[in-house]
Amino acid sequence: MYLPAYNAISTNAGYTASAVSACAKSDRNIQGLISEVSYDDASPLLTHMLLPLLQQLGQQSRWQLWLTPQSRLSREWARSAGLPLNKMMQLPVMSVAAMAKALRTGNYSVVIGWLAQPLTDEEHNLLSRSAEEGCAIGLIMRPDYSRTSGSRPRNGLKIHSNLYH
Numbered sequence: 001m002y003l004p005a006y007n008a009i010s011t012n013a014g015y016t017a018s019a020v021s022a023c024a025k026s027d028r029n030i031q032g033l034i035s036e037v038s039y040d041d042a043s044p045l046l047t048h049m050l051l052p053l054l055q056q057l058g059q060q061s062r063w064q065l066w067l068t069p070q071s072r073l074s075r076e077w078a079r080s081a082g083l084p085l086n087k088m089m090q091l092p093v094m095s096v097a098a099m100a101k102a103l104r105t106g107n108y109s110v111v112i113g114w115l116a117q118p119l120t121d122e123e124h125n126l127l128s129r130s131a132e133e134g135c136a137i138g139l140i141m142r143p144d145y146s147r148t149s150g151s152r153p154r155n156g157l158k159i160h161s162n163l164y165h
Contacts, residue, residue, distance in 0.1 A: 032103070032131030034124065034138040041143065054084070057109040057137070058084040065102050066090040067113035091135045091146055103130035103138050110137045118142075 039046040057064060064087055066073060072091050092100075094113050102111045119127070119140065130137045 018162045020131045032128075032135050032137070033132070034140065036119065036142060038142050040098045047081075051083075053137075055082050056080075056112065058087060060109045062109040062136075063107055064088050065108045065111045067094045067099060067102070067111065068092060069094065069114050084119050092147070095129065098142075099131040099138060100126050102138045103134045104125065106134040106136065108134070108136050110139060112139045112141060114141045118140075 037046065037050070054064065064083070066088065068090055072092075072093055073088075075085060078085055078088060087121075094115060096115070096119070099111055099113045100106055127138050130136075
């Protein structure tokens with residue numbers, strides 16, 4: 001997955017004004033976005049879909065922020081996946097407020113967070129505005145509980161392939 005719009009971004013200090021300025025100076029169509037990703041731990045499809053995006057974003061001068069549950073990311077996994085260890089930060093904190101604050105700063109190309117509950121419309125709007133202000137991507141990771149509950153990610157994506165059908 002190649003995002004030429006995200007290749008040229010660089011920001012100064014950590015202020016929203018510098019992030020907005022960086023957005024305005026570039027001729028990118030994407031100003032920031034939020035996506036909810038529902039995944040199955042047993043399926044490698046998520047890794048194959050997200051790794052190219054994370055590798056691409058790792059070429060920017062900005063950091064990648066992982067807001068994770070209590071477990072720590074494996075440095076060996078990140079290294080073998082081609083992710084920039086010198087531009088990755090992990091915090092064992094996960095809340096909508098923390099994610100919105102991180103997105104708004106413009107210091108991160110991507111903020112990845114694990115949220116247990118589906119977002120309310122108000123929370124989704126807050127994160128969307130924050131991502132736009134910081135010209136960042138917010139990925140909300142959620143284990144797939146669709147078999148046991150009726151909730152679905154807000155932006156669902158189905159990929160149909162002749163290889164699997």
